[in-house]
Amino acid sequence: xxxxxxxxxxxxxxxxxxxxxxxxxxxxxxxxxxxxxxxxxxxxxxxxxxxxxxxxxxxxxxxxxxxxxxxxxxxxxxxxxxxxxxxxxxxxxxxxxxxxxxxxxxxxxxxxxxxxxxxxxxxxxxxxxxxxxxxxxxxxxxxxxxxxxxxxxxxxxxxxxxxxxxxxxxxxxxxxxxxxxxxxxxxxxxxxxxxxxxxxxxxxxxxxxxxxxxxxxxxxxxxxxxxxxxxxxxxxxxxxxxxxxxxxxxxxxxxxxxxxxxxxxxxxxxxxxxxxxxxxxxxxxxxxxxxxxxxxxxxxxxxxxxx
Amino acid sequence: xxxxxxxxxxxxxxxxxxxxxxxxxxxxxxxxxxxxxxxxxxxxxxxxxxxxxxxxxxxxxxxxxxxxxxxxxxxxxxxxxxxxxxxxxxxxxxxxxxxxxxxxxxxxxxxxxxxxxxxxxxxxxxxxxxxxxxxxxxxxxxxxxxxxxxxxxxxxxxxxxxxxxxxxxxxxxxxxxxxxxxxxxxxxxxxxxxxxxxxxxxxxxxxxxxxxxxxxxxxxxxxxxxxxxxxxxxxxxxxxxxxxxxxxxxxxxxxxxxxxxxxxxxxxxxxxxxxxxxxxxxxxxxxxxxxxxxxxxxxxxxxxxxxxxxxxxxxxx
Numbered sequence: 001x002x003x004x005x006x007x008x009x010x011x012x013x014x015x016x017x018x019x020x021x022x023x024x025x026x027x028x029x030x031x032x033x034x035x036x037x038x039x040x041x042x043x044x045x046x047x048x049x050x051x052x053x054x055x056x057x058x059x060x061x062x063x064x065x066x067x068x069x070x071x072x073x074x075x076x077x078x079x080x081x082x083x084x085x086x087x088x089x090x091x092x093x094x095x096x097x098x099x100x101x102x103x104x105x106x107x108x109x110x111x112x113x114x115x116x117x118x119x120x121x122x123x124x125x126x127x128x129x130x131x132x133x134x135x136x137x138x139x140x141x142x143x144x145x146x147x148x149x150x151x152x153x154x155x156x157x158x159x160x161x162x163x164x165x166x167x168x169x170x171x172x173x174x175x176x177x178x179x180x181x182x183x184x185x186x187x188x189x190x191x192x193x194x195x196x197x198x199x200x201x202x203x204x205x206x207x208x209x210x211x212x213x214x215x216x217x218x219x220x221x222x223x224x225x226x227x228x229x230x231x232x233x234x235x236x237x238x239x240x241x242x243x244x245x246x247x248x249x250x251x252x253x254x255x256x257x258x259x260x261x262x263x264x265x266x267x268x269x270x271x272x273x274x275x276x277x278x279x280x281x282x283x284x285x286x287x288x289x290x291x292x293x294x295x296x297x298x299x300x301x302x303x304x305x306x307x
Numbered sequence: 308x309x310x311x312x313x314x315x316x317x318x319x320x321x322x323x324x325x326x327x328x329x330x331x332x333x334x335x336x337x338x339x340x341x342x343x344x345x346x347x348x349x350x351x352x353x354x355x356x357x358x359x360x361x362x363x364x365x366x367x368x369x370x371x372x373x374x375x376x377x378x379x380x381x382x383x384x385x386x387x388x389x390x391x392x393x394x395x396x397x398x399x400x401x402x403x404x405x406x407x408x409x410x411x412x413x414x415x416x417x418x419x420x421x422x423x424x425x426x427x428x429x430x431x432x433x434x435x436x437x438x439x440x441x442x443x444x445x446x447x448x449x450x451x452x453x454x455x456x457x458x459x460x461x462x463x464x465x466x467x468x469x470x471x472x473x474x475x476x477x478x479x480x481x482x483x484x485x486x487x488x489x490x491x492x493x494x495x496x497x498x499x500x501x502x503x504x505x506x507x508x509x510x511x512x513x514x515x516x517x518x519x520x521x522x523x524x525x526x527x528x529x530x531x532x533x534x535x536x537x538x539x540x541x542x543x544x545x546x547x548x549x550x551x552x553x554x555x556x557x558x559x560x561x562x563x564x565x566x567x568x569x570x571x572x573x574x575x576x577x578x579x580x581x582x583x584x585x586x587x588x589x590x591x592x593x594x595x596x597x598x599x600x601x602x603x604x605x606x607x608x609x610x611x612x613x614x615x616x617x618x619x620x621x622x623x624x
Binding site: 051069122148150258279280 | 333334336337338340342343344346347348350351352353354355356358359362367411414419421429430431432433434436437438439440441442443444446447450451458461492496497500501504549552553554555556559560574578581582587590591594595597598601605
């Protein structure tokens, strides 16, 4: 009990070291250009190409006509001169895809909202109210983050069944917060600590209640932290697979990742185009969200909070 | 939560109703602020965790409430060669993938920390494999590793290196290499970006001083970067090992444990046994068997961190 909070603080301080202004020019000017080409640009190019190639391949496959996909002798597989949107058309108008996209969005937004509300309250209480046992509870919440879904899905399936939630989006909305709350609480705790306590003291003296302080003073100042938490939770929900696979059954209720794996995989031999179109379309919302909020995302991930 | 104490009934000089005092009692307030988070974690995490361990001692099946059978499930698993194969696979997968993720991630972080044009954009691009849902990128790998139309086989054939298509996901050794590769591909960005955040907290003046003293690049890394980065390395690798060990989705999307169980991890095997075959009790025993491994991983990093703290004094807070 005494060790727990200590280690938690330690882990947190490690991750929460603010990423400083980048001043790593260092002594790179000492290196000659050819040397930099070999030691820096060449390996970097190789790694980046390997990291991004699957997406190129996904995108290319999704716009290739079927005959070119499967005939590697007549056509150069790395490019196509006759892109087609047939696969996307099929996806959007002849399958449940829009349905799945909607389900995923709906589940992700509801679960994220619930988790953020719960985390804001918990983080505020742990950091600012400092009630008895706050450190212990903080440590337990951190431990909860380390409990993986692949241990929980079997008992949760029976629980979900008992509560009559099987095959309903509500099952996911209620179970995802167990993955999201630990992380966002942890993130928001770091954030709340950076808000000067004097502001709250003044408000307390003026007779504001804790609730008023939270809503009117702390939350407006913590908006960047809330955005980080939101994006990270949303990404985790979108990415979640095992609960969605276990708790949902009917085709129309599925989320994008599960649906694509289960519904497109069997059947006709020309499925690759649709499959890759589906994978691409399912990734795009996250990539777009990410593109707008890279900074927030990175800070959420490294636990560092800039500004 | 046992700490929630009601306000002590102490005679007050000031006119103060019990209700007002209660409203300002931080323990009482703290309790109410914690309720939503705790409710989720108790009902959907702590309770299922206990239930899972209980289920592993029963013969529950889908649609039938089980009886307590003692350690029968575990005895059964002890003699089950597929279970041991999955344990071996999981350990192999975790060790190899984590080690390579760490090496490549650290290398990439060091590269990205150099000064160069388009740095911010490059860093953002590197992280994309981590953003895209695992299953969807696993499908891309599935297609890249297709037995007939694999682009890798095609390229190698055209370079004259091989004559026949490689049966990537159909051959036990190749299948293992492929899933490990996909896992590394997905994990490297996380390791790299987190270590990069750590690298940026290292003051460049340390390197300047060391270089003036005649330190080589390797010495710079060994005696400055590495020691200062150790705490963050411990955290990143704990997460990396935990998530690799309990991985499910990548395997499920790429191989479903095949060929001939060569890529079954403990997580996929427990899904197979519990949900597909309906043997909830046995599946729960397999996933409960993961707990000791996870505890060990957590302990290692925990003590690793404690040692760091002791070496540095208490100044890393």
